[in-house]
Amino acid sequence: MAYITINKEHFAHNLCVIQEHLKMINPQKNIQVGAVLKDNGYGHGLEIMSNLAQQNNITSVFVKNYEEAIKIAHKFDSVTFFYGIAHKKITNIYPTIHSFNDIFNMERIIGDLSGMGVELKVNIGMNRNGIELRDLEQYIEMILQKNMRLIGVFSHNGYGDEIDDEFQRECDLHDILKEKVRQLSRQLGFPLPRFHSLSSSCTLRAKYSDDDLVRIGIALYGYLTNEIEIESAKNLKPILKLYANKISTRVLNPAEKIGYGGKSIIHEKTAISTYDIGYGDGMYRVNGSKKVLLPNGKEILPRSSMDCFSCYDTANEICVIDDAAYIASLFDTIPYEVLTRLSPFIERRII
Numbered sequence: 001m002a003y004i005t006i007n008k009e010h011f012a013h014n015l016c017v018i019q020e021h022l023k024m025i026n027p028q029k030n031i032q033v034g035a036v037l038k039d040n041g042y043g044h045g046l047e048i049m050s051n052l053a054q055q056n057n058i059t060s061v062f063v064k065n066y067e068e069a070i071k072i073a074h075k076f077d078s079v080t081f082f083y084g085i086a087h088k089k090i091t092n093i094y095p096t097i098h099s100f101n102d103i104f105n106m107e108r109i110i111g112d113l114s115g116m117g118v119e120l121k122v123n124i125g126m127n128r129n130g131i132e133l134r135d136l137e138q139y140i141e142m143i144l145q146k147n148m149r150l151i152g153v154f155s156h157n158g159y160g161d162e163i164d165d166e167f168q169r170e171c172d173l174h175d176i177l178k179e180k181v182r183q184l185s186r187q188l189g190f191p192l193p194r195f196h197s198l199s200s201s202c203t204l205r206a207k208y209s210d211d212d213l214v215r216i217g218i219a220l221y222g223y224l225t226n227e228i229e230i231e232s233a234k235n236l237k238p239i240l241k242l243y244a245n246k247i248s249t250r251v252l253n254p255a256e257k258i259g260y261g262g263k264s265i266i267h268e269k270t271a272i273s274t275y276d277i278g279y280g281d282g283m284y285r286v287n288g289s290k291k292v293l294l295p296n297g298k299e300i301l302p303r304s305s306m307d308c309f310s311c312y313d314t315a316n317e318i319c320v321i322d323d324a325a326y327i328a329s330l331f332d333t334i335p336y337e338v339l340t341r342l343s344p345f346i347e348r349r350i351i
């Protein structure tokens with residue numbers, strides 16, 4: 001059976017790279033690393049990744065929705081989910097508020113929301129999610145009026161990967177947001193929430209931050225997609241490898257064909273095997289429009305199938321992915337997509 005390995009030393013190493021950087025950009029403040037474990041831990045497996053985060057003393061994590069949050073809440077001080085609503089009040093699970101509707105919808109299901117912790121997401125220019133800065137006071141008043149706990153106020157800088165100066169503009173807007181919240185906290189008498197804005201690429205390019213927390217996803221898994229050269233990014237190590245096992249081997253003669261449509265044709269008598277990973281497992285379909293190589297240099301012969309691919313090899317086991325960035329570049333996408341596509345049904349092993 002195909003399986004995925006997750007390298008725990010590489011994970012600890014990547015965390016260290018980020019922590020070192022945070023110490024460098026603000027030695028006075030102990031900025032926490034919040035691990036982003038959304039979308040089944042970026043395809044690595046929520047169970048395994050939450051265990052690794054816990055073992056490495058990460059106390060705040062972020063997931064996509066309430067369903068992911070309840071699975072791992074017992075392992076952390078705080079679990080924030082980005083989208084959708086909570087179905088129950090759980091002390092350390094915090095929904096993200098993007099609109100009044102989130103609050104009304106939760107009231108409809110849960111009833112009294114008093115005591116519930118929430119994080120407020122504010123739009124600083126990406127124009128995707130979150131409330132507008134001008135509505136901040138209204139939202140905070142509503143949260144206080146319903147006796148909810150405002151745990152955090154955060155934004156999302158959407159320009160970590162770009163070269164232009166929009167990154168800095170969004171940092172400045174985030175600072176304005178923080179100042180407004182501080183003012184309101186004094187004025188309305190609520191405890192100051194935690195502040196955060198930076199993802200992996202933003203964090204590693206930032207020269208300074210006085211936020212309480214950064215939200216790190218892709219860098220913990222060992223990748224970064226910045227256009228800008230970032231020295232520390234070169235030290236990140238991918239933590240995932242995908243392996244396939246052999247299904248069968250046969251020896252074919254010249255002119256014999258392999259697979260759907262006989263796309264691959266044998267030129268000399270060769271042993272060829274099939275392995276148990278296909279596009280149904282989340283690996284991209286290899287159709288012959290480009291050459292896709294395995295880490296051992298052998299080609300995945302077109303066309304690959306839903307459950308298997310063929311290759312000129314006879315090993316019992318073969319590594320299919322050890323660098324998601326290579327597959328991403330071939331298929332015109334980013335490592336995030338290569339990783340999150342991996343089927344949750346593939347066995348995960350910690351090494």
Ligand SMILES: *Cc1c(COP(=O)(O)O)cnc(C)c1O
Nearest residue numbers: 036156199200201215216217218
């Ligand atoms: C996914 C996500 C992150 C993490 O981004 P990376 O680039 O993987 O570090 C941070 N914040 C929000 C709101 C996200 O959706």
